Amino acid sequence: MEIGWVEKSALGIKSATPIISVFLLVVASVLPWHLPGLAPITPAFSLIAIYFWAIYRPDKLPYAATFFAGILQDILSGGPLGMTALVMLLLHGIVSTQRNFLQGKPFYVVWWGFSLLVPLVTLIGWGVASLYFGLVVPIVPLVMHVILTLLLYPFISFVLVKLQNSLLVRI
Amino acid sequence: MRTIQGLALLQILFFRFFFQRSSFFIFIGFAVALIVISQVQPLSLEKIRTSITDIASPVLGFISRPASSVSNIADNIESIVAVRKENAKLREENSRLMLWQPLVSHLESENLALRKLLNVIPDPDSKFTTARIVGDAGGPFVRTLLVAAGENQGVYKGQAVITHGGLVGRIVEAGNSSARILLITDLNSRIPIVLEKGRNRGILVGLNTDTLEIQFLPLNAQPDIGDRLVTSGAGGVFPPGLPVGYISDISEESIQVEPWVTFDRLEFVSILDYILPGIMPSTRRAGLADMID
Numbered sequence: 001m002e003i004g005w006v007e008k009s010a011l012g013i014k015s016a017t018p019i020i021s022v023f024l025l026v027v028a029s030v031l032p033w034h035l036p037g038l039a040p041i042t043p044a045f046s047l048i049a050i051y052f053w054a055i056y057r058p059d060k061l062p063y064a065a066t067f068f069a070g071i072l073q074d075i076l077s078g079g080p081l082g083m084t085a086l087v088m089l090l091l092h093g094i095v096s097t098q099r100n101f102l103q104g105k106p107f108y109v110v111w112w113g114f115s116l117l118v119p120l121v122t123l124i125g126w127g128v129a130s131l132y133f134g135l136v137v138p139i140v141p142l143v144m145h146v147i148l149t150l151l152l153y154p155f156i157s158f159v160l161v162k163l164q165n166s167l168l169v170r171i
Numbered sequence: 172m173r174t175i176q177g178l179a180l181l182q183i184l185f186f187r188f189f190f191q192r193s194s195f196f197i198f199i200g201f202a203v204a205l206i207v208i209s210q211v212q213p214l215s216l217e218k219i220r221t222s223i224t225d226i227a228s229p230v231l232g233f234i235s236r237p238a239s240s241v242s243n244i245a246d247n248i249e250s251i252v253a254v255r256k257e258n259a260k261l262r263e264e265n266s267r268l269m270l271w272q273p274l275v276s277h278l279e280s281e282n283l284a285l286r287k288l289l290n291v292i293p294d295p296d297s298k299f300t301t302a303r304i305v306g307d308a309g310g311p312f313v314r315t316l317l318v319a320a321g322e323n324q325g326v327y328k329g330q331a332v333i334t335h336g337g338l339v340g341r342i343v344e345a346g347n348s349s350a351r352i353l354l355i356t357d358l359n360s361r362i363p364i365v366l367e368k369g370r371n372r373g374i375l376v377g378l379n380t381d382t383l384e385i386q387f388l389p390l391n392a393q394p395d396i397g398d399r400l401v402t403s404g405a406g407g408v409f410p411p412g413l414p415v416g417y418i419s420d421i422s423e424e425s426i427q428v429e430p431w432v433t434f435d436r437l438e439f440v441s442i443l444d445y446i447l448p449g450i451m452p453s454t455r456r457a458g459l460a461d462m463i464d
């Protein structure tokens with residue numbers, strides 16, 4: 001049976017859920033939240049989505065999408081162009097190699113994997129930023145930023161699981 | 172037949188693996204190349220950056236409204252809790268300020284008379300544009316804000332940004348309808364300041380945290396905790412006398428400064444069009460970009 005353009009576009013939007021979610025989280029990280037003390041340690045929302053989709057739906061999140069999401073974040077935040085893209089791509093690339101291990105594992109194992117990889121890629125980002133600016137970027141806000149990202153993982157991944165089960169389960 | 176099929180499958184798998192891996196390395200290469208280009212030739216990519224922020228700023232402005240209402244709820248709860256304490260504090264402050272009022276008006280008229288007597292050249296006037304903040308670059312690497320006003324509204328690179336509390340930062344990128352502010356707390360921010368007491372000059376350096384640090388203060392300077400500092404006007408980027416903050420801590424290694432501005436509460440900022448007569452090109456007021464770069 002032929003499917004109409006409405007169904008086709010609905011299917012297209014549904015299968016773009018991972019990409020859309022990563023871009024929305026990029027935008028969320030540059031919004032003015034006006035919460036006391038949050039700005040310097042704003043969590044890396046989009047790393048959570050990249051980690052999640054790279055494990056569960058790598059077919060729906062190409063490296064190109066990760067790259068452009070990182071570039072968008074760099075442009076909107078005014079940071080060194082390419083730095084966030086590099087950090088995101090490294091996380092995506094490493095998770096792809098560990099996918100067979102992580103897929104199907106209980107939640108706490110996946111979270112544990114996230115808590116190993118995020119400090120690693122953030123540290124690489126810190127090195128790049130320090131070299132770029134020719135200064136040592138202060139480490140304390142960086143540590144707080146990583147801790148906050150790790151603590152947020154269960155909440156955001158919960159929403160992503162819901163999206164995966166409702167929109168992507170048969171695609 | 173089966174062997175041929177198996178070989179074809181292997182071939183497909185190999186190409187898929189190779190393509191996936193190579194696309195990873197290609198994009199890593201792009202990212203590294205962009206980092207290098209933006210470090211070596213920052214101006215070459217500026218046009219692209221500002222064009223994209225011009226497109227994104229209305230979208231961010233639209234989305235940031237609900238975000239700011241979330242913060243308003245938090246603010247309301249906080250202010251209800253603190254209202255009694257705040258009221259007592261304001262009453263006390265008000266009675267103290269009432270004592271100052273006659274003294275200030277006396278000093279103002281005296282100052283004016285003395286200036287006239289000495290034939291002092293007045294500081295140039297500054298006009299300002301007020302704009303809404305639509306983006307706040309969160310994260311530990313940069314401290315910048317995005318405002319929904321650009322060159323079309325008279326906002327140019329190099330202009331000082333203030334709020335009623337004091338100095339916020341300066342414009343580092345200006346598109347047609349959006350501009351980026353480098354906050355004074357950013358790691359790359361350097362502000363020439365002067366201590367109100369003692370008139371010693373120094374440079375205020377951002378640390379990507381909520382406090383700042385004074386460097387290059389003369390050795391004979393004797394700063395105290397609570398001393399206030401203002402912009403010195405050196406370099407011509409900032410008008411002199413803008414309040415910046417006060418000294419909050421002095422140790423062997425550093426002098427810490429607490430800024431007047433509470434950055435997480437900012438919703439609107441004013442961008443000053445300040446120009447020193449005779450220095451700037453008349454066509455582009457406060458277009459300090461060329462001088463800074």
